[in-house]
Amino acid sequence: MRRLIAILLMMTLALPALAQDRPRAGLMWNRSGLPATLPLVVQTLPGRDYAVFLSPETGGDPVMAGYIHGGQFFRLLVPPGTWVVRFAHGADWQGEDALFRPETEWTEVEEPMTFGASVARKHGYIIRLIETEGKVRVAAAGSLDICQGLTVTTELEERDENDRRALNLLPAPGLQDLRDDFDTFARSDFNRLPTPGLRRLDIDLDTRSRVCG
Structure with missing residues (x-):
């Protein structure tokens, strides 16, 4: 009797294992x-x-x-x-x-x-x-x-006013101070001209797949 119970118990334990093998x-x-x-x-x-x-x-x-x-x-x-x-x-x-x-x-x-x-x-x-x-x-x-x-998506983003002010206070690229008095040059209106490139270009690349028609 004990042997039969042991066999039945082993079969019961084996059933979940077989299901997991799928x-x-x-x-x-x-x-x-x-x-x-x-x-x-x-x-x-x-x-x-x-x-x-x-x-x-x-x-x-x-x-x-x-x-x-x-x-x-x-x-x-x-x-x-x-x-x-x-x-x-x-x-x-x-x-x-x-x-x-x-x-x-x-x-x-x-x-x-x-x-x-x-x-x-x-x-x-x-x-x-x-x-x-x-x-x-x-x-x-x-x-x-x-x-x-x-798909390529581009977007031009305008600089805000704070960016403009910060950029306009920077020396224009490519110019050298040819005068001895640097303070005078730094205060000149010429050095406060708007700097080009006040827009930022954002580019998005999106690859999409579809069933061909």
Whole structure:
């Protein structure tokens, strides 16, 4: 009896640990050695989770992986290149080695996807997965281009009266006192002429991104 109670207690303690093992949605790892700056958006239905893997089109091990909670908005920044995009999916995550085994299923985008960027545009993709007759398939896969614009805002700010008075009392730039009597020069009206540059120019740079039309 004591042994049965001990087993039940161990199972009860293990349940929260299993729930915590479900990865947080987002990037799992990036082994490409490249900066991840290009958008990949995936739309899914609730009922199962997904692990997305990006592999080189020439073959080889995946270079990036992300975890998707089914039914939730998912956006992942990926590195430039042409990648094969595959999804492992199931209801019971068992770690990166076992995935959702023994119920792990796979869905793959038919054509490799090329991610890239120019000066003012980032080229990525949006993928929509649906489930029909118990099978997950790619319903749509299309381009997602992000345009970047630079806005420059300038503003002229007038000096206040205190600044004007302080500047007007300063010696005009580039003039030298050629007279022996410095006190006479300092009191002269010539030295009290308004100093140019009484306005200050403020410049604001604002980079904004939007989905290209």
